[in-house]
Amino acid sequence: MEAGQPRHLVVVDDEVDILDVLEDALSLEGYRVTALRRGRDLLAMLPEEDIDLIILDLRLEQENGLRVAQQVREYSPIPIMMLTGKGDETDRILGLEVAADDFLMKPFNLRELIARVRALLRRSTQLSVTPRKVRDEVQEGLMFDGWQLNLTRRTLTNPRGGPVELTYGEFNLLTVLLQSPNRVLSRDFLLERTHGTETESFDRTIDVLILRLRRKLEENPKTPKYIKTERGIGYRFDAAVSRL
Structure with a gap:
């Protein structure tokens, strides 16, 4: 556009x-x-x-x-x-x-x-950015255990270099988690940061998005290594995160 x-x-x-x-x-x-x-x-x-x-x-x-x-x-x-x-x-x-x-x-x-x-x-960005424009932009991103989340391109790459497709909701939630690693984040905080204060989203929204992210990030989603549940509170991203 x-x-x-x-x-x-x-x-x-x-x-x-x-x-x-x-x-x-x-x-x-x-x-x-x-x-x-x-x-x-x-x-x-x-x-x-x-x-x-x-x-x-x-x-x-x-x-x-x-x-x-x-x-x-x-x-x-x-x-x-x-x-x-x-x-x-x-x-x-x-x-x-x-x-x-x-x-x-x-x-x-x-x-x-x-x-x-x-x-x-x-919270969405145009995906129709041309390769030349992307190359010319300053690339911002976050990295953990070989995973790379490119905030400019809005892409996720696994440790083998392969692309992992994320929906807008998944990308936004993962970004918030990576920006506050090793901190317990409440569901209300995550909902506000991903959906805004203007809306009251369905109660299970964050839980379901977490489930979707675990399926894409974790070797065993039932015993997650990265996205840990803090019962009665919310979630914590358990990994060292650095900037690209």
Whole structure:
């Protein structure tokens, strides 16, 4: 996306009334909004369009919103906010484990939705940076036990030099953990640093993101070496961290 252009949001919901309300509200906030009723139309857009954030209904007519999110995630780490109904707690947990960055329950408050959109966009960076530009930038990063988290490129490399794909939520949480190694960080602190003070995210958000990170960092996620649980408090990153 070129400088000065509005952020492009795609909203997918099969309820026309909700789709119209979201399109109008987000357009008034200055975003470029594409409103779709089918997940497959979103998937068809991915190779052609620059998308900054997706708002996706979990319960689409004749489609599984979670599966659509998984397919998006296979293609790109675009931030995904999922809309869910009451009683969908199991699906919310599963969705956070595999695809989504945030959830909002219907019926929702428009001000709350807009605040969450801003928080997700604020913590995201464009992935369409050209190699030349990246080379010219000052590279900032953090390193532990041969792992390298490049804060400029927003990439993670394992000790063998291989790339490890992270979603926006995973990257943001790992960054916060690495910036305060060997300190116990509460769930509330981690939630505030990764999602902002403007939003009240789903209670299990941090726990599920920790689970996802353990699967990518730990040899045995059930007995983690790096991300330790401090019962009743939060988490601690147990490693020496240095700057690149």
